[in-house]
Amino acid sequence: MASSTSASYALLLWFLWFQNLPPISAQLMWTPIYVGGNSQIDLWTQEAKGCSCPWNRTDHQCACCVPDGGCHCGKNAPNRCTQCGLEEHCNHMCNVTIISSELMARSGKTFGQIKSPSLEGPDACWYTFIPSSTQRIEVQIYRLVNAGKHNGTSCVGGFLQLAGGTEPQYSPSDNQICGSNERYAPPVVFFADDGLATLLFQITEKTRRSQFLAYFSFTSINNSDGLGYQPRGGMKLQNTDCDWLYQDFACNKSEQGGDPCVLASPSYPGVYPPHRQCKYHITTSNENIQVRISFTALLLPQNCKTDYISIYQGSTTSSPLLTTLCGNQRKTLEYSGLNLLIEFRSGPQKPHFDYNGFVATLKFFEKSHTTEAPTTVTQPTVRTTMSNLILPLNETVMSTPETSGCDILISGNNTRSGHFDTREHEWHPICRLVFQGRQTDVVHVSFFNYRLRTALCKSVIEIIDNKVEDKRSIMDRICSPVVKQARDHDSRSVEQKTYLSTGSTMIITFKRPSAPLSTNEAEFLAGAYFFHDEQISGTMQPNGLCDVKFNGVNSPLAGMIDNPGTQHLYWNIDGPLSCRQQFVPSSNQSITIKVQSIEKMSKEPSCVTQCGDNGCRCVSSSPLKTIDHLVLLADNNLNIACLCGSFQSEGLPVSARTWGSLTVIYSVAHYTWTKKGFGFSASYAFNTDTICGQHIYTIHSGEITMKNLTPPENLNHFYQQSCTWTLHSNVERQLELDITSNQNRPCTAWNISIHEYSPTNNQHLGDQIHTFCSRDNHKLYLLPWKLNTVVVRLFTLKIKSTLDNVDYHADLYLF
CATH class of the missing domain: 2.60.120.290 (Spermadhesin, CUB domain)
Structure with missing residues (x-):
């Protein structure tokens, strides 16, 4: 902590720009800056004049400096002092x-x-x-x-x-x-x-x-006053931004030394960084060990939309969710089990930039060794009978004896993934399953098995895409008699019947006319659900089980992506699995994806990853669909990088930057719930720039020069550009294009093409008129008379180097 030897200490809370600040918030602590005196001008200047000048001791019109650390600024600023050691920046601290x-x-x-x-x-x-x-x-x-x-x-x-x-x-x-x-x-x-x-x-x-x-x-970092916080008792996991491991034996040793085991959000007690996902893994030696988590400080936004803490009973975020915390509620929680996971997520920063996260302490003990009764959070499944039920977010629905029934509320605040089966509940003629997600969630539901025996649609399943039962919101209606099994007679999985909501709520209504004669005759419905946060994890695509899209306009500007397949929705898959995560930058953006790690990919000897000027390729004697692989795909199905086989560490990270869409395709040759596919971790970032994209020029002459980019440090990085310039003239003239280049790359990896304008094409590329390759060095193109609008397109795919300068000179003139 900063300190002073002055006998009279006063916290300097006024300055040249501000004064009379309100009291300090108890949760936003910082290092007090102490100075001597109560009426000085600033941190280092006591008075503007009254002391002798350093260059002329007989002149007392110079500033009086704080004796403990202040030095005069010199002739250029006779009425000011600054901190000793920074005199050269006195007049221009930059x-x-x-x-x-x-x-x-x-x-x-x-x-x-x-x-x-x-x-x-x-x-x-x-x-x-x-x-x-x-x-x-x-x-x-x-x-x-x-x-x-x-x-x-x-x-x-x-x-x-x-x-x-x-x-x-x-x-x-x-x-x-x-x-x-x-x-x-x-x-x-x-x-x-x-x-x-x-x-x-x-x-x-x-x-x-x-x-x-x-x-x-x-x-x-050893500040005993708690201002310079550092995590204690844990171990930071390598190659992660903010993941930690806390083990009971390590924390107990820490406690014996007098210092508790402590974890906190990044940068605490300062404001935490945006767009972060931090995982704090907690492990115990045996199931009889209980952990007490005490949140001694918590300052997050009041709603749990983008900034929150989730605690899971297990080691992954697909484990059962125990509770979710946000706002400023300090809690003490107790849980038992071999593994717990505390996940901290942050969204975009929010003015006035005053949220600073959390601090928590950990204590481990055997259950029989304590009589303390902490405040615990329990959020059980709630049953109720609902008629035209509207469910606001986080509202608790209470059951009554007169209306008790087989109505189940499944909240996305309590669990993010799981199974449901009506056979686990008492029989009732009407059952409703209400899936209520967070505000930014959509609900994904899959039916594994169902049996409706009665004739003439007397038994029915209705899937309602709304928070209220409304016929206009019915997505699908399944009528009896019908039977669906998860597997056929040969034990092969049958295609799942899946539904995706448009909002945060979905209701499944199951109606049946009479009680069954036996358990084997009972009508039932079984399946799985998954709450997907579209604000953080992209927009789910309705035609696929695991396809998502990130749009640069409304998605987080940066984040992490990993492999799907860990949610219960995938329980019935037995065969190939292919998932697409597409990133679409806006007109003033590019997208960068960096594959940082790959784990447990099958090391097929028949597939080898080869990287070169045209990207990374999967070279295999077998069809690619029979091999686990990861692909980065650009516009027009351009394969920038394909990773397979034993490509595990020596070539990582692999990254790509494009000015069009970039898709990560995750392919598992044979997926099963017990042997899930390989794992991978990648980061993405939408970069704001105007280097590429689609531009329109209406002036009759001009020049385009591409900007250079600094390549990243990793070995395998690929740029893919598809830039277009639409040259439009509203008069009948002849267009002349003068193109020069010093490139020596193959035409398939670098070229400039000239096209007629097409109003229907995505990039407005019509019929191709000319192609300029790098080996051409310099060419002059005279386009057909009265061709008023053309599109010039630069295409380049390049490995780890600066982008090329491309110049063109376009004169439109009348013969």
């Missing part, structure tokens, strides 16, 4: 490197202040912090002027962001804030725990004055 050890040696402080210069955008400044090995970096933002605005999901036009690493770059998945005229009280707090970090202040739009005020501190 592009600064602050080293903890040097700052301590010069000023005796491990904290300080940043008051940025007044920038006229577009412009940028950076501030790099280098801590010691026992410190974390803390930044407190108090004031922000004309630094972009928040569009609901991210910052546009400007931002302030704390980024880690030696080459920090703008990232919508990192902590960033923006605003036109913001005063933060309490401050917005950023933490960085992995060594060097940089505060990026960037303005990308035209402004008259853009500025911010912040404090920084190199905070000890």
Whole structure:
């Protein structure tokens, strides 16, 4: 923690830009910045004049500096002081490197202040912090002027962001804030725990004055006051962003030493980063061990739409859901079992940037060794009879003796996947299964078995796509007599009957006229369900069991994807499984997908992955459908990368960036519930740019120059571009195109084509008129007279290198 040797301590809560801040929130704690005196001008200046000038001791018109750490700014600013060690940045604190050890040696402080210069955008400044090995970096933002605005999901036009690493770059998945005229009280707090970090202040739009005020501190990771939080008793999992493992024996050892076992959201107690999925795995030595989870601090949005904590009885998110937490409710929960999973999810950042996540402690004990009675959360399945029932989200439906029946509410807040079977309940003439998801959920239901014996449709199953029973919302109606089995006489699985809701609620009504004579004669319905969060996991496609689409307009700008097949919906599959996850960028975006890991892929000797200039290919003597594989597919079914066989680690990660759609195809040759397909993990990011896409030019002459891109570090990275420029003239002239290139790549991997305009084609590509290959170097094309509109298309597929400059000169003139 920062400190001072002054006998009179006062927290500096007013400055040149702000004063009279409200009290500190108990949940948003930061390192107090202490200074001596009660009436000084700023952190380092006690008075604007009254002291001798460093260059002329007889002149007492210079500023008086704080004796403990303040140094005069010099002749260029005679009425100001700054922190010793930062004098060279006194008049223009921009592009600064602050080293903890040097700052301590010069000023005796491990904290300080940043008051940025007044920038006229577009412009940028950076501030790099280098801590010691026992410190974390803390930044407190108090004031922000004309630094972009928040569009609901991210910052546009400007931002302030704390980024880690030696080459920090703008990232919508990192902590960033923006605003036109913001005063933060309490401050917005950023933490960085992995060594060097940089505060990026960037303005990308035209402004008259853009500025911010912040404090920084190199905070000890062993701070006993709880401000410089570090996880304790757990082990961070390698190759993950924020996943941890907590084991009972390790935590018990930690407790014996006096420090509890603690876990928390990333960057706590600062604001947590957006678009994160963090998993905290908790394991015990035997089933008699119980774990007590105490959430000592919790500050999330009040609804559980995008930011929440889920606790599962098992090791994966497909395990039974025990509870979901959000808002600011502090709870103590107790569970038993060999494995528990705490999952923390965050959505887009939300102004005023004041949510800082959670802290929880873990205690392990045998059940018989405690008499404490903690507050536990139990959310049982609720039964009720419902007539024209409307179910608001999270509303509890109570049953009554007069109307008790076989009506079951299955909530997406309690469980995300599972089975249902009406034979598990007492017989009633009418049963209703109500699937109520979260606001951003859709409900996916599959029927495995059903038997309706009565004649003339006296028994019926109705699937209703609504939260109220309404004939207009009936998706399907199954009438008796009919029998469906999960498997045929040869024990082969039969195709499933699946339904996908359009909203967050689905009702299945099962009506039958009379009680059965025996159990073997009973009419029943059995199947599985799955709640799918479309805001986080893409839009489900109705024609497939596992196909989803991510649109760059409304999907999270970045996230993680993995293999399907773990939900109960897949229980009856016995055969090939193919799932498509499609990513469609908007007109000003590109999409990047990076395959980071592949696990348990069958190592078929007949299939080898070969990577080269034209991407990664699956080379096999057997049909590809008989082999487990993963494919990255671009527009027009262009295969950018296919991974199969023993391609496990040496070539990973494999990534691709396209300016059209990019689809991940997950193919398992033979899937069964007991032997699920291979696992994979990949990240995606929608990049905002105008490098490619579809552009329209109406001017009669012009030039196009493509921008260069910096390639990523991984070996196997592929760019795929399909850029189009529509050249449109409203007069009858002749178009001349002059194209030059220094490329030497094959025409199949790099070419420019000229097409007639087609109003029906997706890229408006009509009949092809000419093709320019790189070996042509330079060509002049005279297009037919009165051809007023043409489309010029660049196609390129390239491995890990900068994109090429492509110039064309188009003159439209009349003969």
